Amino acid sequence: MKTVTYNYNSSLNWVDVLAEATGGCLEGNFIKGDNEMFKGTHFFLPIEDGITAMLIDTTYKEEVLLKYRNENNNFIGFHFYLTNLDIDFILDDEVTLLGKLNYNLSIVDCTIDLDYIVKKGTRLFVICILFDKEALKKYFSKITPIADIILDAQKNTVIRLDRMGTESLILINDFRKISSDSSLYKVYFKGLVYGLIGNCLEQLNNKKIIIDKTITADIKNIIASKTMLQNSIEGPFPGVNFLAEQVAMSPSKYKILFAKISGVNPGTYFYNNKLNRAKELLETGKFTVNEVAHKLNYANVSYLAKRFNEMYGIYPKEYQNLF
Amino acid sequence: MSELIPEFKHIYSLTPEWRQDFINYLGGTIVDEKMYFSEKWSRGSSFFLEILPDVSVIIIDTIVNRPILLTRMASDDDFWIVYYDLSDSFSKHIVEDVNHKIGYKSKLNFGIVDNKIGSSYLATVGERFYSLRLLIRKSYIKTFFTDAEFEKDFKDVFDDKKKKMFFYGHIDSRSKVILHSLKQNKIDDPNYEFILKGAAFTLLGYLIERLNSKMPSMVAHLEKDIEAVMLSQQHLLSNLLVPFPGIELLANNANMSSTKYRTLYNTIFGVSPALYFKNEKLLLAKELLESGDFKFVSDVAYELGYNKTAYFSSIYKDYFGVLPNTVLKEF
Numbered sequence: 001m002k003t004v005t006y007n008y009n010s011s012l013n014w015v016d017v018l019a020e021a022t023g024g025c026l027e028g029n030f031i032k033g034d035n036e037m038f039k040g041t042h043f044f045l046p047i048e049d050g051i052t053a054m055l056i057d058t059t060y061k062e063e064v065l066l067k068y069r070n071e072n073n074n075f076i077g078f079h080f081y082l083t084n085l086d087i088d089f090i091l092d093d094e095v096t097l098l099g100k101l102n103y104n105l106s107i108v109d110c111t112i113d114l115d116y117i118v119k120k121g122t123r124l125f126v127i128c129i130l131f132d133k134e135a136l137k138k139y140f141s142k143i144t145p146i147a148d149i150i151l152d153a154q155k156n157t158v159i160r161l162d163r164m165g166t167e168s169l170i171l172i173n174d175f176r177k178i179s180s181d182s183s184l185y186k187v188y189f190k191g192l193v194y195g196l197i198g199n200c201l202e203q204l205n206n207k208k209i210i211i212d213k214t215i216t217a218d219i220k221n222i223i224a225s226k227t228m229l230q231n232s233i234e235g236p237f238p239g240v241n242f243l244a245e246q247v248a249m250s251p252s253k254y255k256i257l258f259a260k261i262s263g264v265n266p267g268t269y270f271y272n273n274k275l276n277r278a279k280e281l282l283e284t285g286k287f288t289v290n291e292v293a294h295k296l297n298y299a300n301v302s303y304l305a306k307r308f309n310e311m312y313g314i315y316p317k318e319y320q321n322l323f
Numbered sequence: 324m325s326e327l328i329p330e331f332k333h334i335y336s337l338t339p340e341w342r343q344d345f346i347n348y349l350g351g352t353i354v355d356e357k358m359y360f361s362e363k364w365s366r367g368s369s370f371f372l373e374i375l376p377d378v379s380v381i382i383i384d385t386i387v388n389r390p391i392l393l394t395r396m397a398s399d400d401d402f403w404i405v406y407y408d409l410s411d412s413f414s415k416h417i418v419e420d421v422n423h424k425i426g427y428k429s430k431l432n433f434g435i436v437d438n439k440i441g442s443s444y445l446a447t448v449g450e451r452f453y454s455l456r457l458l459i460r461k462s463y464i465k466t467f468f469t470d471a472e473f474e475k476d477f478k479d480v481f482d483d484k485k486k487k488m489f490f491y492g493h494i495d496s497r498s499k500v501i502l503h504s505l506k507q508n509k510i511d512d513p514n515y516e517f518i519l520k521g522a523a524f525t526l527l528g529y530l531i532e533r534l535n536s537k538m539p540s541m542v543a544h545l546e547k548d549i550e551a552v553m554l555s556q557q558h559l560l561s562n563l564l565v566p567f568p569g570i571e572l573l574a575n576n577a578n579m580s581s582t583k584y585r586t587l588y589n590t591i592f593g594v595s596p597a598l599y600f601k602n603e604k605l606l607l608a609k610e611l612l613e614s615g616d617f618k619f620v621s622d623v624a625y626e627l628g629y630n631k632t633a634y635f636s637s638i639y640k641d642y643f644g645v646l647p648n649t650v651l652k653e654f
Binding site for chain 2: 190306307315
């Protein structure tokens with residue numbers, strides 16, 4: 001198995017190291033690589049004093065061990081993962097899975113040595129936001145309980161694994177529509193990074209999502225069931241009873257767990273995603289509002305229009321007209 | 324009347340200094356990026372951030388307590404002010420003339436103004452005023468266009484001698500969604516700074532995309548033609564109570580052929596005049612239905628020049644998702 005050692009910090013002198021380690025070449029803010037190990041890009045951008053962000057979009061052609069060893073200890077990384085296959089995340093010889101059905105958000109102190117095992121064929125899409133500890137303290141001082149939430153009391157270092165909220169996923173998906181050639185790529189990337197930080201702080205502040213150190217089978221089932229809901233977004237809502245039965249839980253347990261993980265109940269989650277789908281369909285310009293309503297199984301245009309306006313503050317027709 | 328309304332003169336700058344004038348005149352306090360107004364004039368707050376060396380963003384969220392005329396004076400700083408207005412009420416200016424006939428005027432909620440031209444705003448008492456402004460240095464905008472494009476499409480726009488407000492219209496859909504979600508956040512939330520920065524960068528991206536795709540075709544037209552279309556648009560919007568006058572008449576008023584008028588109108592406003600007119604009428608209908616001044620849907624329909632209440636109800640429902648009758652009952 002090939003090993004790549006990362007060594008980075010919130011200033012940018014790790015970029016050359018990274019380019020060398022991955023065998024990629026540096027072009028502007030991109031490290032582009034296509035070799036026997038992986039194909040893809042690393043995009044990095046200083047956001048403001050004390051905050052640097054990086055976007056990793058790569059497909060691995062063989063199994064690789066990624067090692068993170070940092071010499072300086074002055075920053076904390078927020079990582080948002082979107083992957084097609086799970087990644088083994090190794091911390092103190094303890095293996096945790098990161099990926100589609102597992103954790104997809106990690107907040108990690110740079111002093112901690114981390115290893116990831118990435119399997120062959122993994123498409124890795126990660127957004128890393130590196131905060132200077134001083135900068136972070138400044139912002140976190142406004143949110144008092146936050147230190148308690150993310151600080152690992154035993155080791156006195158920050159480590160937290162979680163799942164990102166739907167808002168963050170939508171932000172990332174919107175961003176992925178933008179071509180990396182665009183002259184506005186950096187502007188939109190900054191917008192994305194700030195949006196993610198904002199959402200993440202809110203999530204931490206409200207303690208909306210609380211998952212224990214290990215993900216249990218039940219939670220995995222719920223996440224799988226969420227994916228299933230996403231895939232059947234164009235049809236009618238299957239109902240909590242049906243969904244619970246699919247994962248062998250009682251409806252009430254299902255509902256409680258679902259709300260705990262997603263912050264909303266199954267129905268709201270489903271209909272909000274449906275509206276997002278409607279918005280995306282309208283953006284393509286290929287469908288009339290009528291057709292969208294029909295395609296997404298709304299009983300009538302009027303109901304879609306009403307819900308759409310509640311969610312986005314604009315009526316679907318207006319949305320399409322002004323696009 | 325207008326001489327009785329006090330006037331407050333101020334300027335904007337890319338740096339936070341402009342705020343002191345506000346506090347001196349209106350009273351209140353500045354806390355970091357935030358500005359809280361005193362109850363004497365208005366209830367609310369404001370947020371100011373420099374997001375790039377060349378770009379700043381202002382949020383104003385307030386309810387004005389007594390009439391005041393806000394005049395932004397021209398200054399020499401070389402930047403654009405981009406206005407996004409997301410106030411609660413849609414058509415706020417209801418003017419009663421001598422005949423006691425009520426006229427309605429709808430408001431354009433998006434504009435780009437050169438800082439070298441002054442502008443005034445008469446705040447409406449008792450209504451929530453929610454607005455975002457981007458201040459963008461001109462040289463920064465230039466960096467997004469190649470020299471050739473720039474020479475062809477924007478020469479006049481960046482010409483310092485021609486001081487003109489060259490665009491106003493409606494907020495585009497994607498920006499409206501961003502602003503709507505921003506409006507759900509409170510200025511005092513601890514993560515507000517990040518949420519606002521995220522929104523501001525995204526809006527900036529959308530704006531430059533819009534300039535890239537729409538403006539060139541617009542700037543290619545003669546300035547006087549654009550003004551004529553804007554003027555006829557104003558006329559159209561102040562006569563929402565009558566049926567659509569027809570493209571021919573509008574084109575005639577603007578001294579151009581119907582085809583040319585239609586094309587130019589579409590370029591500026593993104594929709595056809597007839598559709599635009601219909602949408603504005605429906606938005607006004609909503610206001611009227613919610614005002615409580617009308618007892619029957621048919622009255623509103625007649626007021627707006629629809630002969631058949633059923634037809635009115637059906638297009639209203641298509642647009643808003645509820646029947647006018649339901650709205651009327653709720654209020």
